Amino acid sequence: MNKAQTCSNNQLDTEHKVEDKLAWVYLINLGFYLIPLFVQSMPIWQIALSLIVLVPFIYCYFWAYRSPSHQVYKPILAMIAIGIAITPINTGSLSLFTFAGFFIGFNYSLRHAFYCLIGLATMLALLCSLLDLHHYFLIYGTALVTGVGFFGVAERKRVAAKIAQRQSQQEISQLATMLERERIARDLHDIMGHSLSSISLKAELAQKLLAKDRVEQASAELSELNTIARDSLSQIRQTVSGYKHKGFTAVLTQLCQSLRDKGMSVTLTGEIPQLDEAVETHLILSVTELCNNIIRHSKGTHCDINLSQTEHEIAIAVTDNAATKSLTEGNGLTGIRERMAQLGGTLDYQLEATTQFTLTLPRQGHASK
Known part of the structure; x- marks a missing residue:
């Protein structure tokens, strides 16, 4: 999005x-x-x-x-x-x-x-x-x-x-999405194109050197190959982090707007917690997945996003007023559970007259060891 x-x-x-x-x-x-x-x-x-x-x-x-x-x-x-x-x-x-x-x-x-x-x-x-x-x-x-x-x-x-x-605005949004995807593809190509070529050449060279029993030279090439791979991985992480990490406040604003674009009224309550970048990125991805599920599947007319925190934990509840009788967890919810587990947190949900998902994670300094 x-x-x-x-x-x-x-x-x-x-x-x-x-x-x-x-x-x-x-x-x-x-x-x-x-x-x-x-x-x-x-x-x-x-x-x-x-x-x-x-x-x-x-x-x-x-x-x-x-x-x-x-x-x-x-x-x-x-x-x-x-x-x-x-x-x-x-x-x-x-x-x-x-x-x-x-x-x-x-x-x-x-x-x-x-x-x-x-x-x-x-x-x-x-x-x-x-x-x-x-x-x-x-x-x-x-x-x-x-x-x-x-x-x-x-x-x-x-x-x-x-x-x-409105249709014109939607077309402009779709065009902006296409341009952003092209930019991401171009950036990844620029980052990885030369690196992958170098990795391929050095791997091929190391294979030939080993075939000729020139072990020391092959070892040097493999060492350089390892360095190139690590540098490439670091560059990719930095690039992806730049795409994902826009700040929790900005992302919440965008998500509320997307829900309103669907025709839902939105209430955002509570104080946005101060988190380090790594934790905030996991939280951004998790809340975004929950809101996208509402946009794609919910027939509700109102969504409430409530942020609360105590001395030991932070909780974010995303609720829509559509009743859900049953729920099958797919890759999205599984991914959220995995992210929360990495932070020592949990994902819970309640299916009644409303559908509520709650993300709970320990405050920094109180995480489980």
Whole structure:
């Protein structure tokens, strides 16, 4: 996982919450539906019926809000039917028709939305004629339905642009990943290319010298071969350590961002411990594996990362709110156990209503001998 990938999109969970809240906020427009109830003299039964109608209408509203585009016509038609049915009693039904106009504009292409809005305006004209309503009902109704319908078109384009931007960010992240892999491959080639060639040549030379019973010279070549191999191994360790060790704080930040990119909300609590580089690298790799497992396999919506420490030990608990009935340990968890064992620590997990993995390791100076 690279930095560009983890930073590609840090607002997905927030956007979903805001959109859900706005769905309720938009219902404030139903205030126009209620105005005639206060400014006109109506019998109690008409007022009661006007209020009762709001229950199925709001249900259809959220039905349309969550329906895919190829099925949204059903709640739209239901909202229009409710508006038609209540119009003889309450002309504030124009407000109901505007909601239908919005969903038409939001879910259909400009051409189809245009034809549907014309049909809706025609329906208003028929209502006005059949019920002998004031011509303002048709004029205001057509203007409102058309205006809100085209607002829906604009909103659809805004959402489409946001999706396209997100996809573009993901493509940039993928490209950054490819470039980083190429850089790593190039670095390893630069480090090992000459060394492996030297090792091959000296091994071949030592073999020929031994065949000619020139033992001292062969021994010298093997000694040089051993030195080259050790130097190469040291260079590889330094290079890999440079790739892995970015600091626990930075890695935790990146992991939280990656979880948010998946659409999960994340809580990070506790104080990040101060560790030496070797211990921190093992811990980074272990926590990264746990978070990657959540990203790949979990169906949860929230992840909690809690860091706690006492005088003798450090504990890191990674919890997601998805229930897990059983768990088969693969190479990832086995690798974590091995890393923790090297540090004198343990890996534990609990499978209940939530799934929790806990890494526990002794504080430096209290490690098992």
